[in-house]
Amino acid sequence: MISPMPECDLLVVGAGPAGVAAATVAAERGRAVLLLDDTPWLGGQIWRGEQQKPTNAQAQTWLNRLARSGVRIIGEARMVGLEGPGRYVIETPDHHWTIQPKALVLATGARELFLPFPGWTLPGILGAGGLQTLVKTGWPIEGQRVVVAGSGPLLLAVAAGLKKAGANVVGLFEQASPASLARFGTQLIAHPDKIGQAFGLRRQLAGVPYKLGWWPVRAEGVNQVERLVLTSGRQTLTVDCDAVACGFGLVPSLELPTLLGCLLDGEAVAVDAGQQTSVQGIFAAGELTGIGGNDKALVEGQVASLTAIGEHAAVFPLHRSRNGWRNFARALGKTFKPRPELLKLAEPQTIVCRCEDVTYSQLSGYTSWRDAKLQTRCGMGPCQGRICGAATRQLFGWGMESVRPPVLAARVASLIPSDERI
Amino acid sequence: MSQTPDVIVLGAGIVGAACARSCAQAGLSVLVLDRGPIGGGTTAAGMGHLVVMDDSEAQFALTSRSCQLWQELRAELPEDVEYDNCGTLWVAADDEEMAEVDRKARFYQERGVAVEILDAAGVASSEPELRPGLAGGLRVPADAVIYPPCAAAYLLADARRKGGRVEMDCNAGVAAIEGPGSVRLTSGRQIQGGIVVVAAGALTPLLVPGLPIKKRKGHLVITDRYPGFAHHQIVELGYLKSAHATQADSVAFNIQPRKTGQMLIGSSRQYNAEGTEVEPHLLGRMLKRAESYMPRIGQLSALRVWTGHRAATPDKLPIIGPVPGNDRTWIASGHEGLGITTSLATAEILVDRLMGRNPAIPAAPYDPARFEHAAKEPTHA
Amino acid sequence: MPEPEVINVTVNGQRLSVPAGTVAASAVARAGLVGFRAPVRGGPARGPLCGMGICFECRIMINGQPQVRSCQVICREGMELRTDDLANA
């Protein structure tokens, strides 16, 4: 198919806060900008649904600015790979096309970390962010008993959101200890608006049992989850429920940057002061460079974009705020780091790779991700290790899974370059 | 290994694994060395089609003997080897290719291989996803498909289970063969054995300079599960006419139904392509070719694309036997696109020769000595 | 033209009306189904996990196309959703 925009000044992939900010500030300065998102929605995970039902002032400000800025927006469009140097392949539900931008900002965000525990494959157990996202697009939750468990500030937001949507949130369980949260609390003083947010959420959650230092050990049910068993290490608790929202924090989605050759720094994309990756002309912003939430994403998106279009003077004032959010991200990572007990929840028969049904016991004895993959099919399924790869990194200490095209399962037809089509 | 092993096998691909097993069955003690996991080289990248071929008498002899050995093993293969007796369907697009079907059919029948000639309607009904209007095809029902990395692991485990003395080290990069029966690891460690069998696939020339083995790169695509999309391993006969047999980069349509319900789509052939990166344009040509045979293939969801290097020889036959003038370094390599199939017969020939037994099929066509003249030429071009 | 408020789809042949903007995964859940996909080695059916298109647990057949991630598809008028197709397992 003919490319709707064969060239542009800036291509932004991912329409969450980082991508929205990046696209907006470049278009406001007169650049030709294309913003793509895999989903039909704007706003990424956090602002999903804001277009239809405005609830968040910050989201409204940015989405309005975006709408006025002249950015060309294409939804249900995702980058699946490269066709040649600087020529990217984009897949839409019915077609694929290529684009050759002058610069590229990757803002593809993060996903939840899932750690296997017995019963975690039962229907009704969803990611915390996962359930929230689905509820925003019609998932029936009214009157259902939901347990929220796992780790990270997202849990509070999810519990509040579910409650507002009519769920009966029967408990909120954070694995991090009260002590490490207290330490984190003192650091929040540098970010007073975050304290406000947290207190606001706690108010909305009045009446919901909220326990720190508790984590799930087992889910039970026949065809779907019926109860969740949790522990604090000393006591256990069984909670009857219809659904579980459970995630152990977020991890950056590194497949696209890795495929494009961007070097990593630990579990994040390495960037310089202008958010440029190790590949000239490719920038990264938001969760990709380290989990830190929407404020970090917004400022990084602007820095990346302004650097990419050469507006260096406009970048300078943003540095301080960006560095502050980077520190916040580091503190976040420390506070909500999964406790060692969480790595021992899987039993021999617990499935670790959900695509290929590979159990914990089948995986023990291998020395590397690749060895295990070749012999057990772990990570060979359609998710290509997006779920089990992060888990086995934690459980077995294996290295990162390797990335091959397409970035995410794509139609075979999308792998045929347009000039081979003639 | 406490004592000096009788045989050191370099490479834990399917060929090295098969050789180790045959050596152990002959009562020899074996040490297998690889720099990476079992079956992690080209064995992890190949299609795993067990196919009887007819390019030459020697190729037929090796492939048919091997397929027979695989069939004898079949009952004991564990489930993860995914042995699937799906058969091969060679498809003819036009009358010229149909003439090839007739020739092929005669060749196989004269040698006792059961085949079935299909007309246009027969091809259409046995593989409804193929485009209408194909001329016909040839079905070889005994051909099969396996999953090679688990097959390699099985062969090694089997040797041990049956009391064979096999040890292995998958963290042992070999730097060089130094002196008779002796190897030096990249770590600097020296290991002494009786003889060394080099089964290092496309990397063999790095250990035995001068062998006429060239890397020939191939691309493959695996899809999500679509059970029934294809029933046979389907291979076009068009590649006989196309450039697939020559030096240029080429593509041919080839699809393999995996036991999982997934479709494995191939393939490309390329010389002078040392890197492992996916090459979008060649991949595109390959998939367009596939789409021209199976129009709905474009709608399937592709999970992963990868590449592998075949070990190609000038006469398209593998190299099995001792290096001329050095009877303590043996070669088992150069299997191009057939090493999964021919691994078992390769091991059989190698060990029969080692033990001074008469091989089941004549060994001369695969003997390294056939290149002796060439091997003495300077290696640069 | 204003978007219609309600979209009609079928889930395993049964008619169902859902609010506009509902994704296919949510429609399946609204039809009262908990299992979306048969796991490859048997056991109870699976349902959505990530809600964002990366886990592939929510794959169903949509308008005859198997293996589609239902959490990423917005319901359109007349859309046919199937979870009962075994070839989809």
Ligand SMILES: Cc1cc2nc3c(=O)[nH]c(=O)nc-3n(C[C@H](O)[C@H](O)[C@H](O)COP(=O)(O)OP(=O)(O)OC[C@H]3O[C@@H](n4cnc5c(N)ncnc54)[C@H](O)[C@@H]3O)c2cc1C
């Ligand atoms: C019969 C069969 C069926 C298979 N089925 C599946 C399946 O269902 N799902 C599946 O995922 N896989 C499947 N595989 C493929 C397998 O998982 C590996 O992908 C394959 O072993 C080789 O792939 P790889 O090159 O990607 O290996 P990797 O483990 O990725 O690495 C091999 C080498 O390639 C290099 N490499 C990796 N990525 C790149 C890159 N982007 N650019 C350049 N070099 C790179 C690495 O550095 C390494 O040296 C199957 C294989 C076979 C033989």
Ligand SMILES: Cc1cc2nc3c(=O)[nH]c(=O)nc-3n(C[C@H](O)[C@H](O)[C@H](O)COP(=O)(O)OP(=O)(O)OC[C@H]3O[C@@H](n4cnc5c(N)ncnc54)[C@H](O)[C@@H]3O)c2cc1C
């Ligand atoms: C795209 C493609 C499709 C194919 N399809 C088929 C098919 O359908 N049917 C079929 O029969 N064949 C097929 N083949 C061919 C088949 O995959 C190979 O012939 C076969 O895997 C070769 O096995 P091997 O053991 O010789 O080599 P490899 O599997 O490459 O094993 C060699 C081993 O040696 C190790 N090694 C190398 N150098 C060193 C060193 N210095 N130190 C330590 N270890 C070392 C490597 O790590 C590796 O594990 C295909 C190949 C390709 C590329």
Ligand code: FES
């Ligand atoms: S729920 Fe994970 S892909 Fe749809």
